[in-house]
Amino acid sequence: MKKIITVFFLSAAVAVQAQVKVLDHAIITTKTTIVSPEGADDNIAPPPPAAEGGEVRVMRFGGDGETKSVTTFKGGMIKTYTETDMSRTTVLRDNNKKMTTTLMEMMGKKTGFYTTDEDQQQMAKRMDSMMQSRSQTAASFNNGNQVSSTDIAYADETKKVAGINCKKAFIIATRKNGTKDSSVVWYATDFKLQGITSTGGMAGGFGNFGRTTALSGLDNLAGFPMQYEMKMNRGRKMIVEVTKINTEKEVADKEFEIPKDFEVKSMKDMQNGNGGPVFQTRIGGPGQ
Template sequence: MLKRLFTGLILLGACTTTGFAQQKTAERAIVKSKTEIIFPQNINRSAGGDDEGNAGFGGPGGMESKSTVYFKGDLIKTHNESDFGNTMVIVDKRNRRTTTLREAMGRKTGFYSTEEDEEAMRKSMEARRDSIRQTRGQSVSNAANATTPEAEIVATSETKKIAGYNCKKAIIKTKSRQGEINETIVWYTPDFKIPGYPEAGNTGGGFGRGMRGQRGGFGIAGLDKIDGFIMGYDVSRSNGFKMHMEVTKVELDPVIDDKVFEVPKGYDIKPLSEMQQQFRRGRINEDNNN
């Protein structure tokens, strides 16, 4: 009797372990992805972007890019290649420093920033957007009281395989300042997570960090609520903006040399504050010439 009871408990434990597989946390990873973006037709650079803060690109068009993200402890590097040029973002969380590099039209430029620098930049961008809205006669938000839009995660029963992983579909619903409900389709694998994601990585191949930089994926709220790793998403907005990202390859726990995260030579790298001053001077000259 005792022998049969003991055997039954062992089998029950085996079934429980099989039914609830433990999620893996990868301390090191290499993730490759591709991104396709369609820019809105009604947004221009001089207007400062749309009401949601998406940057203007001077007219309609699109972009395709490929990116590789390296994760290793407190170090994250994103390398992105597109028709707009090549970008590289190196995040050193231990020293709270981010270096952003860009190679385009034969020039190699870059800037470095701290978390305090990026927070100051966020407030400056918010103040500029409020000024634009005020000029248009629209309501102005209080930047001091501004909060990240609340995201609702809607689970679905749909699944598909991406880069060899069985992925689940979820829908992230958020409300814009105008009260419009936006939906983002997300595909994720519950098999593993990577520390530091989605604060960095999977943000439009690094392009997203350069343009928005706060929530990842061109400002997609709610990614941090997904219990797994994002393998793809589809963003579609009423102004015509569309973005499709999909992971093409994942390597978990590979050997990654620290040299991968070293800032390469040959770039003209300046502090973020100096880059902002140059940008403001260029914008003033552009406005004066119009």
């Protein structure tokens, strides 16, 4: 019986997938809310010392509270704009060139950096190595907590999100340590976005790099995720909800141009402190 049910789910997903349109342009407004349990430890470890004459800036994404972002895309170009009380961040993603450019307006300064997918992979490896060197116990816990596989179960429940009819699904994650947990997703059944798995969440200032904390399995969903919740470490919870989507308005090419008043450098140069600050990244809020 178990095998028959599994085949049914797969067949249903394939049938739905065949009817989904892939849109090549849209403007999406998304709200991301991160909530910590009462009494959570908000202590932040001090950043490492900078090289002589250098400067260290801690870039933290995913702190408690509500963040709104606007994602504009056309073909292989994607722009995500996020504004907080202290900063404005624009992430420009070129899927064709596999390059991400991040522009930041902070404390009156307009700076930016660009990085390739290959650079991001190398950065991720270095961060993993640093985490393992900090504590073998913590490294063992983190490795066991990683998602090894996901399954999707579709439900008959429906509701409207941002005026769009959505259906309910459960994404069931199996971790390397054998534990399982599920997340509720409400998804639009009749469209997906070209080159975009989801909006909002932890895209933060690093484009794809920030997606390391996105909900696993969204790319296999039979439609576009309009609302979902996911568990984070230290008992926190992230709620992502699309509040507005416009698929009719034409998107001009100039939307993806880099303003001339931004000083943009390679991420490698900025990490090495060559003519710029050393960046320490913390994704996921305090204590990361």
